[in-house]
Amino acid sequence: MVSKFQFFFINFLLITSIAFAQNSSDKVALSALLIELEKTYEIKFSYSDNDVKDVFINSPKKGISIDELLSYLNKKTFLQFKTLDNRYVTVSFLNKSISICGTIIDANFLKPLLLATVKVNGYKLGTTTNQKGEFYLQNVPVNATLSFSYISFKTKTIAAKELFSTHCKQIFLEEETEQLSEITMPKFLTSGLQKSADGSTVLNTEKFGILPGLIEPDILKTIKILPGVESVNESVSNINVRGGTNDQNLMLWDGIKMYHSGHFFGLISAYNPYLTKKVAVTKNGTSTAFSDGVSSTINMETANRITNEFSGGAGFNLLSADAFVQVPLKENMELHISGRRSFTDLINTPTYNNYFSRSFQDNSVASSTVNNSESKFYFYDYSLKFLYDIDYNHSIRANFIHIKNNLEYLEKYTTNNITIEENSTLKQENLGANIHWNADWNTKFSTTFSAFFSDYKINSSDYNKDSDQLQTQFNNVLETEIKLDSKYEFSDIFHFKNGLVFNEIGIRNTTTVNAPTFSTTVKNVLLKSAFYSELEYQKNNTYARFGLRANYFYEFQKFVIEPRINIRQKINNEFSLKLEGEFKNQTTAQKIDFEENFLGIEKRRWILSDNINTPIVKSKQASFGVEYTLNKLYVDVTAFYKKIDGITADNQGFYNNTQTLNSIGNYNIKGIEFLVNKQTKNISTWLSYTYAVNNYSFDIFNPESFPNSLDIRHSVSAAFNYDFTKKFKLSFGSVLRSGKPFTKPIDGNETIQDGNRTIVNYNNPNQERLDSFFRLDFSGSYNFDFTKDIKSTIRLGITNITDRKNIIDSYFIVDETSENNVKRINNYSLPFTPNLSFRIQF
Template sequence: MITKIQGFFLSFLLITSIAFSQNSSDKIALSSLLITLEKNYDIKFSFSDTDVKNIFIDAPKPGISIDELLTFLNEKTFLHFKTLDNRYVTVSFLNKSISICGTVLDANSLTPLNLASVTIDGFKTGTTTNNEGVFYLNNIPVNATLSISFISFKTIKITAKELFSITCKQLFLEEETEQLSEITMQKLLTSGLQKNADGSTVLNTEKFGILPGLIEPDILQTIKILPGIESVNESVSNINVRGGTNDQNLMLWDGIKMYHSGHFFGLISAYNPYLTKKVSVTKNGTSSAFSDGVSSTINMETSDRITNKFSGGAGFNLLSADVFLQVPIKENLELHISGRRSFTDFVNTPTYNNYFSRSFQDNSVSSNNIKNYESDFYFYDYSFKVLYDIGYKHSIRANFIQIKNNLDYLEKYTSNNTTIEENSTLKQENLGASLSWNANWNYEFSTNLSAFVSDYKINSSDYNKDSDQFQTQFNNVLETEIKLDTKYEFTDVLHFKNGVVFNEIGIRNTTTVNAPTFSKTVKNVLVKSAFYSEIEYQKNNTYARFGVRSNYFHKFSKFVFEPRINVRQKINDEFYVKLEGEFKNQTTAQKIDFEDNFLGIEKRRWILADDTNTPIIKSKQASFGVEYKLPKFYVDITGFYKKVNGITAANQGFYNNTQTFTSTGNYEVKGIEFLVNKQTENISTWLSYTFSKNNYTFAIFNPETFANSLDISHSLSAAFSYNFTESFKVSLGSVLRSGKPFTKPVLGNETIQIGNRTIVNYNNPNQERLANFFRIDFSTSYDFKFRDAIKSTIRVGFTNITDRNNMIDSYYILDETSANNVNRVNTYSLPFTPNLSFRVNF
């Protein structure tokens, strides 16, 4: 009788709780509900307390049968309820997916952490937190483990089951005081600039702070502040890393090899920084997954995560306007779009006028002989990316990018009382597309199968009224590649990577001239296969990566082996040592034409190695450095040695008697880089210095060894950034460096006769130096909000605020008024140039 009364009482409590929960929308703890159901249905549940912990569900309807009850419980939980007989019910995990959420907070201030990273261990997927620190993930394996991290905070791990709740569980991250992790310095010089354990420098454009003279996180302009990276003519199309030429930099955009990097003839980066989320720059110790680029690897990556949130931004400066959008289509499908176009063909701003004069100085555009000319110049770039997650084990990514520069130049002049018009054009573009499939077969093994195509073209036509000659030039590079990467994680700290690559490059060059009639087309194709393998170890005080790459060139029946090494060791709390070394090769180079100039601009045309006149370029490089790190204080000293063989005279940009020689040689550079950065809460100040000695050796020249045209012996930069408030920032910086080498004619014998031609009689190459280069830049930014979801930024930048007349190049041409005299032509850097940008992000 007592048992029946107790059962009736428990049933009454259950019904009462059900009614209350239905009225109040509360759910019942599964652990309590099971106890009640055992009493009410006279059954026994076999379960672990940890399995049912933190699970809350709606109460079942009263009076349903046991079979109906078990069906209800199976549908409402991620557990499996199964009867063994009429009395006993087992409760076990079911391998199914659940939806979870969480709120990530600073453990000290309890403020939400925006853009904290949430990843699923063993999978290449995840998400980030929103402005309130909240994240959502759907269809998560119930037994999955999540890693939650944020820059300068300790990473925490939590199971998906623990987050399965009626509310978004609060997760607290504690600040990291000292850790050797993927990022060795959270903020280098400015926010958004960081240094990885492997020595590469990473630019996070989304968190970019402020740098002198810059009004936006221009990808290639920004990396020029790093020691060892110069641009002798201040062009992003001519970035020189540790004394190398610009064509020796491997430029990747989402895995696509790019052959064109700058707008406005190199004064502006061609890659939209607001969709490019991460840029890593590696000068040595490169991963064996990368080939080409004997001087450096510049790897640009766009966002790779589906956010399920509509966001974007737009802005303009005094040259162009741009927009970017992240558009969710479905839970597992998203589209990222960006576009930028100049308005220089409609409006001439002071910035445009200075850029135009800088690009076309000392040529026919600025010639006083032409009384009337019209120029129509514009550039644009756009890209889109499709992100599709098949599940948490498989994802598909597709990318497309196009970059274009277009110049039409109309000359008008009078001859014999007749007005003559001649039109010249220059068109540069690079199209790229890629497709990749990432698969996580289990927690240890993953693969990535990818393919890309890159199509670069430069097409120009030029009329020279002095010689009454019309010429056209066309240069086309078409590269395709298929690549399979594999990764096996023995443990969290030990990874083994392998890959196979099949690559084909075709390059075509066509030149036509009307007087005398001439036409020439050269087309070469090269097929290359490669295999690489490397092992990476990272734990506590040690980072080490050892790899090797084997390249086979089918046309030459030749193997090239390339070992790579990258080690970083923590000695004590402040000191680290690092050792890097690599062998690399590349089969493409740029030939520089001076005699076939377009409007006086040197033209660079890509050519392909033929293993005879144009050999495969090979490099050997080693560096050793010491880092000293305290909170808010950082010092890095690195010595390096690099030797590059297989260079040709035609791609070195000589202004001397060797510029037309067909010869191969090498350059050897030795140097030391120094960087010190001191930071406080509102101030970041730094000093960077590079000393190097860079020499050519060409056996057929006299002398055989002489200074490299890119030899900058001393380069010193300093900058100071101050945050008056969180919204208002200023930055002031300067650059002082040695002038580049150049060649003068023989004094008193400036010209020589070769057949029917008179040419400049240059002295021994690169014996002279230009005056030192010095420039001071300034920028300021102010952030404000229209609304909480709409953020705006105004930035103003001033380049060369002292308006110093810096000479960046010098060469000689024949004086048309006298057969035995020459004129010196000097090229100068940008004068004082203002720029302004306004952006809105939402």
């Protein structure tokens, strides 16, 4: 039953709403109203069109006198209506300036924005918003325009006349989700994956949905689902983009160049995804702001906006535990902290055992139970970010990251009733720090000044009890960079970017042996600078970016010019064309030592170009594609060609007679990528296929041309995601690809003498292929809330459901007990491996 009070109150609301609607609908343009009033009162208004433009008021009551009419108009506008005689009325500014107020609000979350910028264009007049997002301004020229801006939000411009009102108006700002270009495909394959107008793929970790086998938005594992992105040995440290080696990927974390990317020797990403908000992957057509990485650019960015809210999260899986927090320090100051550590040195889970066996198979570590020895392995990473908004035009951001892997291997043996312990260690770590200052000098011109250092180290000591020999190896990369970047917006359509970079990189390699006594140290330093410029155009159906980068290498006294191009043209609502091309270079590479390895583990050491034995690596790449989109069906077909010059034989990972040769060559790859993705309300399913031919060319080899060690001719992946509800999701996926090339010994003459040593006599390189690789993965996710502010997620992931034994690499060693004096060693992929994670977020 409805009480009398309720009945009265409901009717009051209805009447009030109707009255408000009627009053709102009575608002008319002043220019139109004056024409109507001239006819009604038989008078003539004298005014300038610019003075009454964009002025809207409620219509005056009918039947009032001229004096009452003019009084009403004077009261409701900032204009002065004055009679000259009975027929003529002049209209002029009562004041040249007005007072305005408003509230600036986040359009997505409907929250007020603190310290948002309010500027009167063309005048030295402006202010910032308070905690409630409110602002007040006096003496604003009535014909002026105002700009409203906030860091990482789109700037909005409004005429002062539109803000003149007895009530403060609300102004909504939209978040700028992608600085380089706008997002054109908000959901790609799974939620959290997006396509940008410039062709890059963006991973938004906050919105990450689900992918086969994954229990978290592992940054580097996620990008492996993209066409043209492979990992021939399952390692995230060995990501091969369009046939390139892993050291040809530029890895950036908040502007810091990183030289170490994986924990557990590459099986999981070294970057905590829960503080990394956005990852952009670019295969071709890269912005001129980026150098190095002749195969791809992987640009990771953490949260960059001050929220003034304490938030965070924590979780664990069967390998490690992590946590992150965002802590407001002041209204314009905030600190972000994240940390992760494995508990593998304390607890051995089934997941850990499989990962450990996969990383250390066929060496002394894996057989520790037999050799009366023990091993301890752990990893950790942590990062800090300091955010400070100086004012509405200037902001400072500072970052620090530390990544480390640590392996200790203890051997015990007894001689003459005396137990001797010998310890071997392997440590990998990467320290990085960055600071940058953003400045908006006006609504069109902005600059960013940044500086970073990156310090990578791998330090190992390996004791061999059979030869009573202790060998130590040390590899250190220290890079520093200073960069000034500017952006000028001619309009919303044209953006002009320029930059200047100074960079110094030093690499040191040291090896020592105690018996016989031997020590060598090689240290190289390279200083380079670059100037880059690019013009970006985006309007309606066209996106285009043209750029040029000029690099100068001081030690070599050499210029390298790199043009870049990226064009996307939408033909109609369904079809789009894309064209990309670039020249790039890089001066670092990884040397792979199989003879000087550690405990049988393949170890990669960074080396620096000397422009003689190790030249500057240069790439030329072009691609052309067609995209089709209709009713949540997305099809992409892209043909590409890439040639890389300046590679050396000792950084290709050859298992053959050429691995010790110092030869310079190139490889070229041509192929086609195909992807089809169909989405419905609850389903996302996709199929991708890549066909590529990848060949080496080395002049001193016989034959000169042969298949690349990363030549994967055919690669197919498919997945099916199903959202039972918004909280419960499942994902199945599979990968099927050609086996990688490898080299066999010569039949009947498997070994030869090399001085006092017997070595494997390999046949022509990469003439054989491993069996095809196949894997089926599964993952499930369920979200639930403990409270309104505390949310949680539990996820289950299974890698290799069928437990298939995939051979991912194969080589031969001398073994006199074996037939033909050689023994084949196979490295296998992960077996059936489950993993489980639980997270809370607040």
